[in-house]
Amino acid sequence: MNIQTLTELLEFRERRHKALIAQNKQHLLVENQGKIDEYKKLLSDKELQREIDEFNPRTYFKSMNSRKVDNRLQLDLDYLRKNFSYENGKLYAKKLGVICTWQGTTSINVTIDKVIYKASRIVYTLKTGEDIIDSDIGYKDGDYTNYSFDNLYKKG
Numbered sequence: 001m002n003i004q005t006l007t008e009l010l011e012f013r014e015r016r017h018k019a020l021i022a023q024n025k026q027h028l029l030v031e032n033q034g035k036i037d038e039y040k041k042l043l044s045d046k047e048l049q050r051e052i053d054e055f056n057p058r059t060y061f062k063s064m065n066s067r068k069v070d071n072r073l074q075l076d077l078d079y080l081r082k083n084f085s086y087e088n089g090k091l092y093a094k095k096l097g098v099i100c101t102w103q104g105t106t107s108i109n110v111t112i113d114k115v116i117y118k119a120s121r122i123v124y125t126l127k128t129g130e131d132i133i134d135s136d137i138g139y140k141d142g143d144y145t146n147y148s149f150d151n152l153y154k155k156g
Contacts, residue, residue, distance in 0.1 A: 048096070057100045060093060061112040073115060075122065075131040084110075086126050089148030091119050107144050120147040124154070 064079040085094045091110065093100040101108045101119045108119040120137045124130075127149045135156040139146060 052096050052098055055093070055096060055098055055100075057093075057102045058111045060100065061110070064112045066113070066115075069133045072133055073117075074133060075117070075125050077125060077129060077131070079112075080122060080126055084122060084126060086123055086149070089146070089150075091123060091147070101147075103145070108147050118147075120144075120152050123147055123149055124152050 061083060065076045066073045068074070083094055084100065085092045090099050091101050092098060101110055103109070104116070109116050110119050110122055111117070118137070120139070121132060124132060124137050132154060135154055138153050138155045140151050140153060143151075
């Protein structure tokens with residue numbers, strides 16, 4: 001056997017060896033994909049539970065694009081739709097599925113970027129697509145803890 005034939009034989013064996021390794025890796029990946037997916041879900045469930053456990057409605061919401069209109073911060077409807085859900089008369093953090101309001105002395109509130117907003121204003125904006133800048137929102141039954149949409153009306 002000459003050197004060229006020996007070199008070609010070694011190169012062929014190396015290519016074949018690499019192909020077998022790649023094939024085995026792919027087979028192992030396919031074979032264990034279910035276990036990998038299960039582990040990823042378990043990990044994400046634990047991360048979500050940790051986030052829920054550490055949830056603080058006064059500091060959780062950040063980075064809303066807001067600008068002042070008539071000396072009042074305007075709500076960003078896209079931000080609200082992305083971060084909040086309204087179900088059964090309650091306001092939830094969409095990602096976590098937990099109620100995201102807190103009770104002040106005269107209103108139920110939500111804090112976004114260290115700014116306090118009334119939950120009723122956020123609910124009204126989510127349901128109508130219109131932010132109330134020039135007036136306030138009233139409660140038909142006079143109870144500020146009842147911020148369900150059916151109980152809200154635009155004052156003035």
